[in-house]
Amino acid sequence: MLRVHLLRFSVSPSNLFVQSTKATAFPRLLTSTKLNKNSRSQVRVYSASSGFESSKLLFRQLFEKESSTYTYLLADVSHPEKPALLIDPVDKMVDRDLTLVKELGLKLIYAMNTHVHADHVTGTGLMKGKVPGLKSIISKASNSKADLLIEHGDKIYFGNLFLEVRATPGHTCGCVTYVTGDVPDQPQPRMAFTGDALMIRGCGRTDFQGGSSHQLYNSVHSQIFTFPKDTLVYPAHDYRGFTVSSVGEEMVYNPRLSKDEETFKSIMENLNLAYPKMIDVAVPANMVCGLQDRIKTTI
Ligand SMILES: N[C@@H](CCC(=O)N[C@@H](CSS)C(=O)NCC(=O)O)C(=O)O
Numbered sequence: 001m002l003r004v005h006l007l008r009f010s011v012s013p014s015n016l017f018v019q020s021t022k023a024t025a026f027p028r029l030l031t032s033t034k035l036n037k038n039s040r041s042q043v044r045v046y047s048a049s050s051g052f053e054s055s056k057l058l059f060r061q062l063f064e065k066e067s068s069t070y071t072y073l074l075a076d077v078s079h080p081e082k083p084a085l086l087i088d089p090v091d092k093m094v095d096r097d098l099t100l101v102k103e104l105g106l107k108l109i110y111a112m113n114t115h116v117h118a119d120h121v122t123g124t125g126l127m128k129g130k131v132p133g134l135k136s137i138i139s140k141a142s143n144s145k146a147d148l149l150i151e152h153g154d155k156i157y158f159g160n161l162f163l164e165v166r167a168t169p170g171h172t173c174g175c176v177t178y179v180t181g182d183v184p185d186q187p188q189p190r191m192a193f194t195g196d197a198l199m200i201r202g203c204g205r206t207d208f209q210g211g212s213s214h215q216l217y218n219s220v221h222s223q224i225f226t227f228p229k230d231t232l233v234y235p236a237h238d239y240r241g242f243t244v245s246s247v248g249e250e251m252v253y254n255p256r257l258s259k260d261e262e263t264f265k266s267i268m269e270n271l272n273l274a275y276p277k278m279i280d281v282a283v284p285a286n287m288v289c290g291l292q293d294r295i296k297t298t299i
Helices: 093-103 122-132 211-222 247-253 261-269 278-286
Strands: 026-034 044-048 058-064 070-076 083-087 107-112 137-138 148-150 155-156 161-167 177-182 193-196 232-235
Touching: 070 093, 070 155, 070 161, 070 232, 083 093, 083 155, 093 122, 107 122, 107 155, 107 211, 122 137, 161 211, 211 261, 232 247
Parallel strands: 044 155, 083 107, 107 137, 137 148, 193 232
Antiparallel strands: 026 044, 058 070, 070 083, 155 161, 161 177, 177 193
């Protein structure tokens, strides 16, 4: 039985980050406090283990061709349990993904979504039925159901590695970007999993699901373009064969987001894209992280 442990810390005047090591189960939810002399901001930390061993990232980019979706597998292979997570798995590729996880000897602990997708059904619900203890994750702002509802500033630990959550609404109201940590024992350069907020030489559309071109412009400029320029950009989709970009590259060459906001809005208003074919099926399913048939008993 999985136990979730929640702790809160009081604030003290320094700019340190403190997390609990008292939780008793794996994985666990921790709450910690970002200590800042000017604020009392609290940051929740989802942690799969404690300890300060050196870390090593295993990383795979996987593709689903009908919706042109990228799924990302990350694991800390320096940790004895090799805890792993998947970002944006697709329902029809669940067996591929879980076979790979098994072959690599990983322990899948989180199946995460960057947002409520409109073009395909998430694999997180199916995976929960196949991997005991697996937790689904989506943002609280998405108004969806999942095991863990994350918010801006949260840290999601897998072994000694972690992803930070950045709210990047605009394509949908609940979009988040997951970015690797900026401390020395985390992967360098940083890696940003931008979902549909920032794509390679493009971005997510803003014409449904609470989309807003004003919000998207501000999200990308304030939350993604402020990462170091060598930060790698891994989107949820690519329609032209690109696999990875960098923040510096997109700041210069993104034909939409390198422009001023008014020009960006005008571009977004004139995209004239057809609605995604799967939208009526995908959105309701993804609002419950693909668990629509079992929602009452499993979440
Ligand atoms: N044709 C596809 C949907 C294509 C599409 O609308 N993609 C979205 C992301 S998935 S909701 C998007 O934001 N595209 C931006 C762009 O500039 O292409 C289908 O029918 O599924």
